Amino acid sequence: MRKVNCSICGGGMLCPESMLKAKHHVCGECFEERPDKVVKLDPAKTYLGAGEEAIDEMMADGMAMGLADTAFDEIWKEAKKHLKGLAEKERARHLFEAGAHLAILCMLEGARADKRRMERGRAGKNACHSG
Numbered sequence: 001m002r003k004v005n006c007s008i009c010g011g012g013m014l015c016p017e018s019m020l021k022a023k024h025h026v027c028g029e030c031f032e033e034r035p036d037k038v039v040k041l042d043p044a045k046t047y048l049g050a051g052e053e054a055i056d057e058m059m060a061d062g063m064a065m066g067l068a069d070t071a072f073d074e075i076w077k078e079a080k081k082h083l084k085g086l087a088e089k090e091r092a093r094h095l096f097e098a099g100a101h102l103a104i105l106c107m108l109e110g111a112r113a114d115k116r117r118m119e120r121g122r123a124g125k126n127a128c129h130s131g
């Protein structure tokens with residue numbers, strides 16, 4: 001590991017030798033605290049000094065927001081019919097179930113799409129990210 005300076009805050013961070021040539025380096029703190037700046041960097045040319053857990057969290061956040069953007073209206077329209085007369089907690093549970101259902105469908109679909117992509121050897125598009 002070598003010491004480099006974070007491209008966002010300029011603070012010191014560690015970078016493996018193999019990633020020294022990356023155009024940008026982002027420390028774990030900036031990765032978590034300043035995602036707005038991180039998304040502006042070309043991911044192919046950026047070394048993220050964050051743990052896998054933080055990366056998973058950020059991906060999950062992004063996917064959850066994307067799903068909410070594309071599917072919440074649909075879920076809400078459908079769920080509203082069943083929500084009357086339910087306690088607040090029951091309503092929340094109903095919506096959570098609908099959201100989790102969709103997320104799992106999306107993951108399964110994504111896994112299938114990945115498999116197809118690998119079989120065909122060319123890039124396809126995951127419906128979950130089509131916006």
Ligand SMILES: [Zn+2]
Nearest residue numbers: 006009027030
């Ligand atoms: Zn930083």
